[in-house]
Amino acid sequence: MKISYNWLTKYVNHQWPPQQVGNALTMSGLEVEHVDQIGLSLDGVIVGQILSVQSHPNADRLRLCEVTLGEPQSLQIVCGAPNVEVGQRVAVATVGTTLTLHGKSIKIKKAKIRGEISTGMICAEDELGLSDDHDGIMVLSDHSVIGEPLLDYLRRECDLTEDVCFDLSITPNRPDATCHIGVARDLAALRDVPLRLPDITPPSSTGDMDQHLDVEIHCPELCGRYTAMMVQNVTVAPSPPWLQRRLESVGLRSINNVVDITNFVMYECGQPLHAFNYDLISNKQIVVRSSVSGEEFITLDEKHHVLDSGVALICDGHQPIAIGGIMGGKNSEVDDSTTNILIESAWFDPSGTRRSAKSLGISTDASYRFERGVDAQLQPWAAMRAVQLINEIAGGSVVNGIIDIHPHPQPLPTLDLRLSRIHAILGIEITHRHVTQILVSLGFHVDEKTDGVLSCTVPSHRPDIFGEIDLIEEIARIHGYDQIPLHSHTPLQLPAPLARPSDQARDEVVSFLTGNGFREIYTNSLLPDDVASQFSQGVLGVEAPPVRTLNAVSSSMATLRPSLLPGMLSVMKHNVRHSQPVLRFYEFGHVFHQGSAQSTFLEHYSEYDALLIGISGPLNPSSWDTSSRMADFFDLKGDMSLLFDTLQLNPFEMQFHDQPTEITEYHITLATENLRCATIAKLADSIQDYYELPHPVFFADFNWTRLLELYDQKPPTAFTPISLYPIVERDLAISVEESQSVGSLLSTLQTAGKPLLKEVNVFDIYTGDQIPAGQKSIAFSLRFGADRTLTDKEIDRVMQKIVDVLSKQFNAILRS
Amino acid sequence: MDNTIESLKSTVADLNREIATAHLLSTSEAEEFRVHYLGQKRGIITQLFKVIPHLPKTDRREAGQLLNALRNTAQSTLAEAHSKVAKDSTAASQIDLTLPGRQHRWKGSRHPISLALTKITDIFNRMGFNIAEGPEMEDDWHNFTALNFPDDHPARDMQDTLFIDEGHQHSSHILMRTHTSPVQIRAMLDGKPPFRLIAPGRVYRNETITYKSYCLFHQVEGLVVDEGVTMADLKTTIYSFAQSFFGHDVKLRYRPSFFPFTEPSAELDVWWELPDHPNGGRWMEVLGSGMVHPNVLQAVGIDAERYTGYAFGMGVERPAMLHYGIQDIRVLYENDNRFLSQF
Incomplete structure (x- = not known):
């Protein structure tokens, strides 16, 4: 929303320079996003008069002009404009002047143009930064004085030259601030000076208007008020310079005097207006009705629309002529030949306008304001302001009276404001007098109701004010947030919040992973649908289809990730492509799927926190006496068992799957009470190939939410006194069938060794010459201990028991 | 012998x-x-x-x-x-101390977003705030209605919401949360005042990915509700936060703004020095805040006469990018080792 400093200053005598105005607006709730200096460095541009015009001997299109600047010596200037004529007063950029054209600086020099000397330039409006008009040179009025700086003329005649344009970011709660008077009202409240409004008295009766027009509203829910006034026998022409400048200062293009006036009034008071060519309104009748689905309409910008139902249509006796509150129609447009003007000043419902604008895909200056809420009492004032200006500028005669259809006028709401509540919310004291001054400046009517309670009538330009808290905000923003003090102390809320044990679990795991050379990544939660479906696999804990979005801007973000795995694989692919072979990553993030199996919040959907750890490529850097090797499954498995040790979470039910699934070559599932907690796996070779990864990928996928539940259920750590008695170590080597899994040997051995056996490790696995074919040798180191000194005999007994059990269950043979 | x-x-x-x-x-x-x-x-x-x-x-x-x-x-x-x-x-003449030591692993690292999030939550933890969490997939009621967004209000235009396809129903009630504020609602429905919590998390915008916008980002939400809480408490808290986060000499600006779920609402701006900028720097919005709107307290069954409160929310990416001098937001989600290794 653009606001001109000069224009603003018309309504309030603030006596602040532009920068201070900008700062004050920002600090009272109208954020200034940009400040643009408009124009105009016109130093060196002087008013001159053309004394003679001759054709250029060497160029058909150029002419030689003799120009006087009021000095004895006249100048010869070469000019290419078609409209140059003897006697014209023109703007001359003298030698040495710097002009800015299309953002570039041009310095005027004495030059020879096609062999003829040219000392200066006769300027067009665009060359002076006054408009984008380059149809011909700018011709000045007779009020100009030959030899005076152009700037003096412009100041006198057009009333504005240099200006500052504030680009304001208007929040949705400030419909009143979409116009200069609205912004000026804030400024007046901040300065505690009166707001100066144009003196407008709209007609109070229909007068002669009913002889010219009949208006009916058939959809009061869409159009709450319709007023109309008329001017006859106008001359549609370009706007006077001052009006053009006003519109240009807020970024609008001048069209013609009538249309410009409607825009001017909208930017002045916030009321969108529409000017119809009265002679094109058939039956001299206007009906405002709701559209029927499928109706067609061509707007002013010549676009063809097929309407939904429920759009406010302005119709004449024959057809729709405008979309209410949004845009007029091609069929009733004001053009240069129009002589009779009908001004519509209406109020359209914010929700209705918003729905219609959305369904039509149009946003206009008018719809922007109606969506936010236009002052519901402003219509006659704005209509009168417009017809008066039209009458002044375009001539003709104003038809006496106004049509004002207002089916359900609403009384202004009155709210109670407790002075004590201001303090309770803001934490500062503001005097009763100051509170009243602020509210009155903003247009509220304030009465003292009882002691400490003010009764405030909300002005019609503030439809956003519903309750006491809104009044407090108004007071706070004008009083200034800077006035709210900072405490040097603040109370401490006790008891201190309880920390969940799981709050620290993540920190511990992050430290562990970071310390072990894993890098944390963040990936997109939105995936292409086929990728999401491919990774919706039971092995990753996804038992149902993925969750799809309804309106994603791109098909690459159509579906929510069911797993962190595809994101990490893309990161691996990216790094490999960029010659970064070390792939060791982890990510924490939410994953989603349909079905309420793991739902904590929403019905029919599962969402939980996941942790994914993945490795591929070299395990360690090579060094002067250490060589690098490729990471394998047991590197990851080992890290993961350390991770569980870090969290002191053990043991899990483990299921070993050596058969491939769609996304794994083999994997281990860790569960408790049949609920999956983690999967440790080798990625399927086909997927590895698809992601163009040169080395096998191993990953551990955790249901982190589930793990945290286990963590929170875990009994607190209790210290076990350290045994004072020595540990006894023994080794045990057995041979078993080559296909025998070590895991079951280990667990049997651990059970058989209880309670003296404290620790077992596998320290060697051997097949070869020393061992019969089809057999392998496994060597275990065992550590025994108890709360006494163990004798050899006791340990021999346990060892024998272990050997017996192993030989019985696994046909293990003791090797000596 | x-x-x-x-x-x-x-x-x-x-x-x-x-x-x-x-x-x-x-x-x-x-x-x-x-x-x-x-x-x-x-x-x-x-x-x-x-x-x-x-x-x-x-x-x-x-x-x-x-x-x-x-x-x-x-x-x-x-x-x-x-x-x-x-x-x-093994005397000095025989050992080469300049040989590089053996490294059994490469260095690990944390993601800059994670570092910034931790830095923010640590500061609030020290001020006695608890951590709350909520889902990224939300329903319309928690994300909008309970937060005083009217059904057809332009405020909803401020957010480009990503809706979930609910199949045959097409009810558009499930969406990806557009802010962490629904965690306020969940927390207040779950407990009784006083509340003093922050909620870090991921939020979504239905936007095309460009160098300056991504379809998701991270926020930290804060909520305090108790008897006698005022806007002065709010301003004090977030000024203290900004001084801890940006440094004690940070230049701050606190100005009125609008959020449907707070009133009065305010935006905290930080002056960011930019040597090439004509003004020597510019104001950057870092944190939106305000007094919890009475309608929000009523929506969760809290007596708005007895209790007052404040809420605030800030993006994580923007201050992190400013801090590290990152220009293109996409680099955060590309996870190139050469990027990650710098943190």
């Missing part, structure tokens, strides 16, 4: 003297010494032990003690020699 305790004593004394003066400079000299005195078969001390059984019973104990002491002396002399020789062989 004379088998008396006296002659043994004098032999031992001689040997003690010999051993004390022995100069063992190399491994071979040490080995010679060992064979000479302690050798299993011919060693002098070994031989002397064999005398003991031939001594009178009364002297045997004393002889044993003498010989044990002698053997200990010889052994410690030998050990000393070995360690001295070993030390010499």
Whole structure:
């Protein structure tokens, strides 16, 4: 929303320079996003008069002009404009002047143009930064004085030259601030000076208007008020310079005097207006009705629309002529030949306008304001302001009276404001007098109701004010947030919040992973649908289809990730492509799927926190006496068992799957009470190939939410006194069938060794010459201990028991 | 050999003297010494032990003690020699201290968003805030309605909402949360005042990915509800936060703004110095805040006359990018090792 400093200053005598105005607006709730200096460095541009015009001997299109600047010596200037004529007063950029054209600086020099000397330039409006008009040179009025700086003329005649344009970011709660008077009202409240409004008295009766027009509203829910006034026998022409400048200062293009006036009034008071060519309104009748689905309409910008139902249509006796509150129609447009003007000043419902604008895909200056809420009492004032200006500028005669259809006028709401509540919310004291001054400046009517309670009538330009808290905000923003003090102390809320044990679990795991050379990544939660479906696999804990979005801007973000795995694989692919072979990553993030199996919040959907750890490529850097090797499954498995040790979470039910699934070559599932907690796996070779990864990928996928539940259920750590008695170590080597899994040997051995056996490790696995074919040798180191000194005999007994059990269950043979 | 305790004593004394003066400079000299005195078969001390059984019973104990002491002396002399020789062989002239140490792993790292999030939550933890969490997939009620967004209000235009396809129903009630504020609602429905919490998390915008916008980002939400909480408490808290986060000399600006769920609402701006900027820098919005709107308290069944509160929310990416000088937001989600290794 653009606001001109000069224009603003018309309504309030603030006596602040532009920068201070900008700062004050920002600090009272109208954020200034940009400040643009408009124009105009016109130093060196002087008013001159053309004394003679001759054709250029060497160029058909150029002419030689003799120009006087009021000095004895006249100048010869070469000019290419078609409209140059003897006697014209023109703007001359003298030698040495710097002009800015299309953002570039041009310095005027004495030059020879096609062999003829040219000392200066006769300027067009665009060359002076006054408009984008380059149809011909700018011709000045007779009020100009030959030899005076152009700037003096412009100041006198057009009333504005240099200006500052504030680009304001208007929040949705400030419909009143979409116009200069609205912004000026804030400024007046901040300065505690009166707001100066144009003196407008709209007609109070229909007068002669009913002889010219009949208006009916058939959809009061869409159009709450319709007023109309008329001017006859106008001359549609370009706007006077001052009006053009006003519109240009807020970024609008001048069209013609009538249309410009409607825009001017909208930017002045916030009321969108529409000017119809009265002679094109058939039956001299206007009906405002709701559209029927499928109706067609061509707007002013010549676009063809097929309407939904429920759009406010302005119709004449024959057809729709405008979309209410949004845009007029091609069929009733004001053009240069129009002589009779009908001004519509209406109020359209914010929700209705918003729905219609959305369904039509149009946003206009008018719809922007109606969506936010236009002052519901402003219509006659704005209509009168417009017809008066039209009458002044375009001539003709104003038809006496106004049509004002207002089916359900609403009384202004009155709210109670407790002075004590201001303090309770803001934490500062503001005097009763100051509170009243602020509210009155903003247009509220304030009465003292009882002691400490003010009764405030909300002005019609503030439809956003519903309750006491809104009044407090108004007071706070004008009083200034800077006035709210900072405490040097603040109370401490006790008891201190309880920390969940799981709050620290993540920190511990992050430290562990970071310390072990894993890098944390963040990936997109939105995936292409086929990728999401491919990774919706039971092995990753996804038992149902993925969750799809309804309106994603791109098909690459159509579906929510069911797993962190595809994101990490893309990161691996990216790094490999960029010659970064070390792939060791982890990510924490939410994953989603349909079905309420793991739902904590929403019905029919599962969402939980996941942790994914993945490795591929070299395990360690090579060094002067250490060589690098490729990471394998047991590197990851080992890290993961350390991770569980870090969290002191053990043991899990483990299921070993050596058969491939769609996304794994083999994997281990860790569960408790049949609920999956983690999967440790080798990625399927086909997927590895698809992601163009040169080395096998191993990953551990955790249901982190589930793990945290286990963590929170875990009994607190209790210290076990350290045994004072020595540990006894023994080794045990057995041979078993080559296909025998070590895991079951280990667990049997651990059970058989209880309670003296404290620790077992596998320290060697051997097949070869020393061992019969089809057999392998496994060597275990065992550590025994108890709360006494163990004798050899006791340990021999346990060892024998272990050997017996192993030989019985696994046909293990003791090797000596 | 004379088998008396006296002659043994004098032999031992001689040997003690010999051993004390022995100069063992190399491994071979040490080995010679060992064979000479302690050798299993011919060693002098070994031989002397064999005398003991031939001594009178009364002297045997004393002889044993003498010989044990002698053997200990010889052994410690030998050990000393070995360690001295070993030390010499690894002397500075032979070890290259400039060789790089062995690294068994590469360095790990945390993501910059994670670092910024932790920094923010740590500051609020120190101020006594608890951490709350909520889902990223939300329903319309928690994300909008309970937060005082009217059904058809332009405020909803401020957010480009990503809706979930609910199949046949097409009810558009499930969406990806557009802010962390629904966690306020969940927390207040779950408990009773007082509340003092922050909620970090991921939020979504239905936007095309460009260098300056991504379809998701991270926020930290804050909520305090208690008796007697005022806007001065709010301003104090977030100014303290900004001073901890950006430095105590940070220049701040607190100005009115609008959020449907707070009133009065305010935006906190930080002055960010930019040497190339015509004004020497510019104001950057870092945190939206305000007093919890009475309608929000009513929506969750809290007496808005008795309790007041404040809420605030900030993006994480923007301050992180400012802090690290990152220009293109996409680099955060690309996870190039050369990027990650810088944090």
